[in-house]
Amino acid sequence: MSKRSKKQKNRSRKEPRPQLPAPQLPTTKTWKWLSWLSPKSGILTGFALLLAIVTFYYTFSSKLEVGTDASLNPNDPFATPFVVKNHSLLSVGSLKQSCFLNFVLGAHGGVARNFTTRWDDLPIPNLEPLEETTFGCAYPFIFLGPISYADIQVCISYRPALVPLRQEKRTRFITVRGKDGILRWVKIALSASVPFPVRN
Numbered sequence: 001m002s003k004r005s006k007k008q009k010n011r012s013r014k015e016p017r018p019q020l021p022a023p024q025l026p027t028t029k030t031w032k033w034l035s036w037l038s039p040k041s042g043i044l045t046g047f048a049l050l051l052a053i054v055t056f057y058y059t060f061s062s063k064l065e066v067g068t069d070a071s072l073n074p075n076d077p078f079a080t081p082f083v084v085k086n087h088s089l090l091s092v093g094s095l096k097q098s099c100f101l102n103f104v105l106g107a108h109g110g111v112a113r114n115f116t117t118r119w120d121d122l123p124i125p126n127l128e129p130l131e132e133t134t135f136g137c138a139y140p141f142i143f144l145g146p147i148s149y150a151d152i153q154v155c156i157s158y159r160p161a162l163v164p165l166r167q168e169k170r171t172r173f174i175t176v177r178g179k180d181g182i183l184r185w186v187k188i189a190l191s192a193s194v195p196f197p198v199r200n
Helices: 001-015 028-033 037-061
Strands: 062-069 081-087 092-107 112-118 132-134 145-162 167-177 183-188
Touching: 028 183, 062 145, 062 183, 145 183
Parallel strands: none
Antiparallel strands: 062 081, 081 132, 092 112, 092 145, 145 167, 167 183
8 A cells, every 4th residue: 555545544533523513492482382282271262262252352342322402392201302413433224213102101091012113214313433323213193191100111233334133232221200290201121120100
């Protein structure tokens, strides 16, 4: 063997072999992202998502309020206009109204019970946020004469902006005669227990 070949072998033995880079461990940021995959963090994420959905619903859900306007006839509460106002952040459309007569007592003792008037379109079928409109509640029992007491539900049917299905808002009113002798509507809870007045 020649001296040159021996020198080449000796050099190859002395030269260090290239080393592979050591694997890098995940950084702190990577561990933070991976921690979201743990069961405990999954529960927290689900709870946060549910809270966001509930907050979105209550923020953008329809909020209609039904009240009364000034009395136009002191002896006829059904002559008083009702007012519906949109307190939502979005508009509501296709508004219709109807009145359910729980109990109506005439001054001469006549009684009307459990009667629903037909559904009629409101003067303004669409209400923008904070917009309002008035409407009347039809009363077909004129033959009962002057009214001494009434218990009714005003029903508003509408379509919310984000929900394709119709929804309904019911508000209950009863008549109360003031010191001035005027019959006025007073809003009460739907489930309130109010004894009907005794017929004369």
